[in-house]
Amino acid sequence: MKSFEVLLLMFLCIQTTISSVSSTNTAVVCSKAEKQALLSFKKGLKDPTNWLSSWIGEDCCTWKGVSCNNRTGHVVKAGPPFCSVGASVPYLDMSGINLSNSTDYLQVLNKLPSLRDLFLSSCELNPIHDLPAQLVNFSSLTIIDLLENNFNSLAPDWLFSIPSLVSLELSWNSFYGPIPVGLQNMTSLKILDLSENNFNSTIPDWLYNLRSLVTLDISDNNLRGSITSVVGNLTSITRLYLWGNELEESFGNLSQLGELYISHNSLEGEVSEVHFANLTRLKAFYASSTSLILKVSSDWIPPFQLQDIQMRSWHVGPQFPGWLQTQKSISYLDLSSTGISDEIPTWF
Template sequence: MKSLAHLSLIDNQLEGGIPKFFGNMCTLQTLDLSWNNLTEKLHLFVQNLSGCTENSLETLRLDRNQLTGSLPAMTKFSSLRELRIGENRLTGFLNKNFGLSTLVLLYLQENGIRGSLPDLTGMSSLRWLYLARNELNGTLTETVGQLSKLEILDISSNSLEGIISEAHLLKLSRLKYLGLSFNSLSLNLSSHWVPPFQLDIIRLGACTLGPHFPKWLQTQKNFSEIDISSSRISDSIPRWFWDLSHRIESLNLSYNQINGSLPNLSLKFSGFPAI
């Protein structure tokens, strides 16, 4: 199969790893082996894929397998744009030599990856970054704020801690999805700060936003979902908040100390969202 460009074996019962001849597929652009039962160590899988495939491979999807081991450097795959290895059994650390500037999508969620996030400026093409439900700790690097093409940032359900400042969000003008929930993060943003983005999804549950209601939310006009539960807000909801996006489908303000009165929500929504 010397001219093969796209190979999908998704959702079968494949086991083990892949043979070394995969590395000799010099025209292979897409390899999708997700939803199988592959159990090989990831660095051996990558080693067997090495060869002239390194110059052609653009998409590698290995989601929902049983791959183990730590994250190997992927910099030898010079054309790689999409890497999906979420929902496996990977461990180890995410270091600055892992990715490359061509990556557009990195999906690593639901593994056992630990440690702090490295300098991300080398991944300047990233548009989608999924790191949720791992064991990441330490602080969030400010270099994430330099990823000007980023549209999705999901680092929820880890053990990250510290302050999120305006520097973390500085150049994220294309951001649509912000997922920081279920970490130990505090958002320290000026009351006069105007975000560079318009978010569709806002997930900040269990982040510290209070004690005052976050005024920067007044700038967000297009979101369909907002979760600011358990965010230590002890304030009344300002009137401007109820001028909600017409797209709102889910609203979660639970487990705060919000006071005041509610408006007639039936006048605010054409159909009731999940509250």
């Protein structure tokens, strides 16, 4: 389906009518393309009152709230109550619809002031960088998902002028340049996914000041430099994904952390009991393909109970790590190429 058909439908929901002529002629049947556009838009809307239940059958001109031109059969009005004047469309999911020919999708969406959740993943969108700040009126937006649009550009500034955002999904978009400085003002963010891009800076310390973050994924970029102790400011973080970069040093002191992914980095040096001291909630530890050395005492009792352990290419041996005996919930374990040359203990 062409992108302009979906956007036209959105305009129809925003505008009460495009034409004063509507169909009462039962011989007029709506076009197949416009019927599919209506059904696609219906799929992306929440309809708690079941108002759209009549949107079935071959002729969309007979559906509740839909009017057609009595000569051409084109839809000229589509007005369910939550679309009237575009005032109360809280949820819109157009993922997977090809919008590559659309250049004004932001202007259209900007006419939905009650929009809270916006999903436009895999839409082949074109980047819009020159939208004036005064035209951005997404004051109600809390979720934006732009996964896998392959923009191949700098991240657009308008994304970082929405302080109400709680979740921002920007992975698989070929964004490049430094981590956008505009993020530092988005203090309400709980989920930030910048993974699978080409960001190529160090990790700025201000990123660690987004204290509401629960999930931070900056994996598989070209980030470099040290993970500084300031990472400890992320006091709410439970999932931290850093793998696939060129990062150095340790990973901080994060007491709420449940999942830590630091594989395929330039991490090196010794990791001792102190590094794990406050990770009491850690359940998943993925840290393969690094040059780290585990230095813990033979009677060390970790403060966590891990379910997934991936420490491939660490230096752990030659003895089989006794602390594994304390981990009662392991479902996945990778200790390959860790220098262990010991017998497998009977308790294992």
